[in-house]
Amino acid sequence: EGATFLLNTKVPKELVWDSLPEKVQKDLINKKMKLYIIDAYKVADETGMGVRINTIMQTCFFAISKIFPRDEAIRMIKDSIKKTYGAKGDKIVEMNFNAVDQTLSNLYEVEVPAQVTSKIQLQPAVSGNAPEFVADVTANIIAGFGDDIPVSKMPCDGTFPTATAKWEKRNIALEVPIWDKEICIQCNKCVLVCPHATIRAKVFEEKELVNVPETFKYTKFKAKDYGENLLYSLQVAVEDCTGCGLCVDVCPVKNKKETKLKAINMVEQLPIREQERANWDYFLNLSNLDRTKVNVSKIKDSQFLEPLFEFSGACSGCGETPYVKLVSQLFGDRAVVANATGCSSIYGGNLPTTPWTVDKDGRGPAWSNSLFEDNAEFGFGFRLAIDKHNTHAKQLLEKYRNELGDQLVDGLIKAQQNDEAGIYEQRERVAQLKQRLNSFISNGYSDEAKGEFNHLLSLADYLVKKSVWIMGGDGWAYDIGYGGLDHVLASGKNVNILVLDTEVYSNTGGQMSKSTPRGAVAKFAAAGKPMAKKDLGMMAMSYGTVYVAKVAMGSNDAHTVKVFLEAEAYNGPSLIIAYSHCIAHGIDMGRGMRNQKAAVDSGYWQLYRYNPDLVAKGENPFKLDSKGLKIPLADYAYMETRYKMLTKTHPDHAKKLMDEAQNDVNERWKLYEQLALSGNGKENSKIEKPE
Ligand code: SF4
Ligand code: SF4
Ligand code: SF4
Structure with a gap:
């Protein structure tokens, strides 16, 4: 009783009471609560904060709670902003200061009337079509009533059902993409990069068009690979989309009539939510292409494969999840995944839902999570x-x-x-x-x-052939789990190891790992990491029996798909090191694929494949697939706050580290070029796979 309720809403203050559900009105009245509102996203937008509302909501809290006198609280918030963001530059500090000031003039108290007037009912946590377990258990956890669930409802062996993330409609995006079918070239690049599997393409026959929702969009399929007169649709799950904008950023088609528009464009979510919910449901019921007929080596075609990893709770625009999703598409229910602790274990299996899902026959990848320190061995056990x-x-x-x-x-x-x-x-x-x-x-x-x-x-x-995938971040692969990883690489067994390389312990706390590059700032490297990044790929190649590749989807998506297919086909251990942009880099996540491209163009991140099978054919097993040194390292690095912040705090030291880092790039590039040019691999041909 007597509590204060702060609501972040787009509804103006004079209409807000009528927009509240009946139960909320009742609680506000009966508990004699105070009601405040703020349109935090408007303030964030107007002050250049994008969609970051943490400073704004924090300011509201201190302004309302009166824990400290208001002026003193604001002074303390500003001091803290200076301390937290000072190293990131004056512009960011000013932006946050401005957001604090604007918050105070956009924060309103709404008088709570004496009578309940609303007839609006709260939406249930999950739809009425949810399966029994989701309705009885998952929904209660989502609604915050997990403590009320009887033990008898819980799975007795701790195994939780998969395919549950789709029931948790988070509706977190203010804006979502909408498709312009007239100019789309049907390349499916938007589908590939979507970290949340919320934009999908299907090809289908006209006869499937029954009871089509009025606003459902489709057009003629341009290719003839799967037959004549087929139709194509590109659909967004607007209630699951996070609004990251990556799909729009990679779309290669500009609208000639209005050049700021592309073949997909962001629009406000709320006005189209209902219609797109119906369109998404309709889209899901259309057939998927027959997997046996899909030419998986082509980007466009590979993206007609159903993702069996969807709607994860990873950060909006995450650079890791597109790779995880790709594994689920290419290898489907044959994938058996051992996941190290780290971001991928959190978004891969956090309660109450899991994004790993199943196809129409109820089959999907098997997934389990082990520790940081033993995940490679864990997956090795799967193989055995x-x-x-x-x-x-x-x-x-x-x-x-x-x-x-x-x-x-x-x-x-x-x-x-x-x-x-x-x-x-x-x-x-x-x-x-x-x-x-x-x-x-x-x-x-x-x-x-x-x-x-x-x-x-x-x-x-x-x-039936199984495809074992051992996944995790650089904290696992380069650091804590490296001993086991090395052991498994040396085993010669047929496992596929995917390192989602964010070059830092991301959600785990932002500490540097051995993958962190020289000059980048992280915890335990506050003055910039003084050592170069460990070359994990080169270490693995030294065995001569491991398929090794480095990929960056944002630089060359076709290369990424090729690598995943080759790695899986190789009858021995494979190691894929995948550049994964991350919020920890201090970048615009909606443009993360550009950072990937710049990393490759600078020569810092080489794209290559080392395939031991080529030795037997008398070919050089090493192929350098990128053209590096096209731009100076600094042009790439200073796109990212993790590097840039050092130029503010320690400009001379930053320059020294950047010079050294450029030297690292040059030296490593020379080495890789030599490898690519050297011999035909005959010297290696005697190397046997270990037993
Ligand atoms: S905005 Fe982001 S989450 Fe939404 S469909 Fe595009 S890529 Fe996916
Ligand atoms: S990226 Fe653009 S052109 Fe390609 S399928 Fe998506 S909307 Fe169409
Ligand atoms: S912290 Fe980085 S890697 Fe982890 S979920 Fe967020 S963006 Fe992805």
């Missing part, structure tokens, strides 16, 4: 267990060859599963196997044989 199950299944197939038939047994054992078509055929054989086993179990075999049939039934799915 899968291989063991596969071997045992094959032994049982041989044992019951007569009963099962030569054709089926040979088909299952000798299956080539090098592409989606091969995988599909193996799935069909496994289905046939299960059918036969089930009929044996119900027909007069001995108990011992029935026991083995049941066992084979439980192992049958391991006859």
